Amino acid sequence: MRNMDEWLRTAAADQTVMPMLYYPCVRLTDHTVGETVKKGGAAAMAEVMTAAAARFPGLPCLQTALDVTIDPEAFGCCVSYADDSAPRITGTVIADEADAAGLALPGPHAGRQDDAAEAVSLAAAHAGSRPVLANILGPFTLASGLMPFHEAMTAVMKKGGMMHRLCELASDYLIARAKALREAGADGILLDEASGGVIPPRQSAAFSTDYIRRIVDAVQDEHFIIILHNCGNITRAREAIYGTGCRAFSFGNLIDLASVSDKLPDNAWLIGNMDPMLLKNAAPEEVGRAMRELRARMAGCPRFLAAPGCDCPPESSFEALDAMFES
Numbered sequence: 001m002r003n004m005d006e007w008l009r010t011a012a013a014d015q016t017v018m019p020m021l022y023y024p025c026v027r028l029t030d031h032t033v034g035e036t037v038k039k040g041g042a043a044a045m046a047e048v049m050t051a052a053a054a055r056f057p058g059l060p061c062l063q064t065a066l067d068v069t070i071d072p073e074a075f076g077c078c079v080s081y082a083d084d085s086a087p088r089i090t091g092t093v094i095a096d097e098a099d100a101a102g103l104a105l106p107g108p109h110a111g112r113q114d115d116a117a118e119a120v121s122l123a124a125a126h127a128g129s130r131p132v133l134a135n136i137l138g139p140f141t142l143a144s145g146l147m148p149f150h151e152a153m154t155a156v157m158k159k160g161g162m163m164h165r166l167c168e169l170a171s172d173y174l175i176a177r178a179k180a181l182r183e184a185g186a187d188g189i190l191l192d193e194a195s196g197g198v199i200p201p202r203q204s205a206a207f208s209t210d211y212i213r214r215i216v217d218a219v220q221d222e223h224f225i226i227i228l229h230n231c232g233n234i235t236r237a238r239e240a241i242y243g244t245g246c247r248a249f250s251f252g253n254l255i256d257l258a259s260v261s262d263k264l265p266d267n268a269w270l271i272g273n274m275d276p277m278l279l280k281n282a283a284p285e286e287v288g289r290a291m292r293e294l295r296a297r298m299a300g301c302p303r304f305l306a307a308p309g310c311d312c313p314p315e316s317s318f319e320a321l322d323a324m325f326e327s
Helices: 004-013 023-028 033-037 042-055 070-074 097-102 113-124 139-144 149-158 160-184 194-198 201-219 235-242 284-297 318-326
Strands: 078-080 088-091 132-137 188-192 225-230 248-251 269-274 304-308
Touching: 004 225, 004 304, 023 033, 023 042, 033 042, 042 113, 070 078, 070 113, 070 132, 070 160, 097 160, 113 132, 113 160, 132 139, 132 160, 139 149, 139 160, 139 194, 139 201, 149 160, 149 194, 149 201, 160 188, 160 201, 188 201, 194 201, 194 225, 194 235, 201 225, 201 235, 269 284, 284 304, 284 318
Parallel strands: 132 188, 188 225, 225 248, 248 269, 269 304
Antiparallel strands: 078 088
């Protein structure tokens, strides 16, 4: 079994760049984005993952698509697909407290859970020395995605009992899903808790970080890591976030990454946080300069991995991506 703590140490020592690189690399295959993420698309998704590793030898790991719809769909939400962009939720399942009270935990094969696990298994067979990471939602991001988002924010303040029930259901589901992905061959998961970044700091521990800690305690060890991704402004909530026990933290470019490194736990790593839109809109030399400037700002943090602050846009240019790695 691969020691993922050692993998993180080696990646940092090698000054590895660790992007979420799935969607731009769909263009390396004969598939559309939609074909790789729809039900039955496991082989196509695995093909994109292995194509990304072949095209970018410096890529330190293989990752599934950052698909924020798989988990809500398992609970019954409606999803729409496009040829050239990630899928999106078009219909939610919670309209009132009665809906929340009656919501049941999805079964292990609901929706496209099996497709993601199969993609992991297929990619792991061709990953060689590189680990495979799977993407799932964080507990509050999943719970809040089951209803219109503005209603979820209101519920945090006025219907705490309802939101806790949804977060508990989400946590139980995500623990089961993480275990299934590990069984399929994943070496870790990237937990996308983007919505947790907009909860007021006083509520973030209760509705986000406490539930993340539950997932961490259930599945993380030296052979299977959780990387927490939050691309919001987490500055005031960073101590609570660091208390989750995740092995690594991936933050977006809304924050000064150096300013949140002071409370980083001794056994954890920071990942981020170049503006990912540079990969779509900027010249390659500007991308290289931005990455070098990021490394210079983070020189005082020994447990740091450079990366874009979020998923690489599907339209990212390969020349810009090459410059990012070469920097």
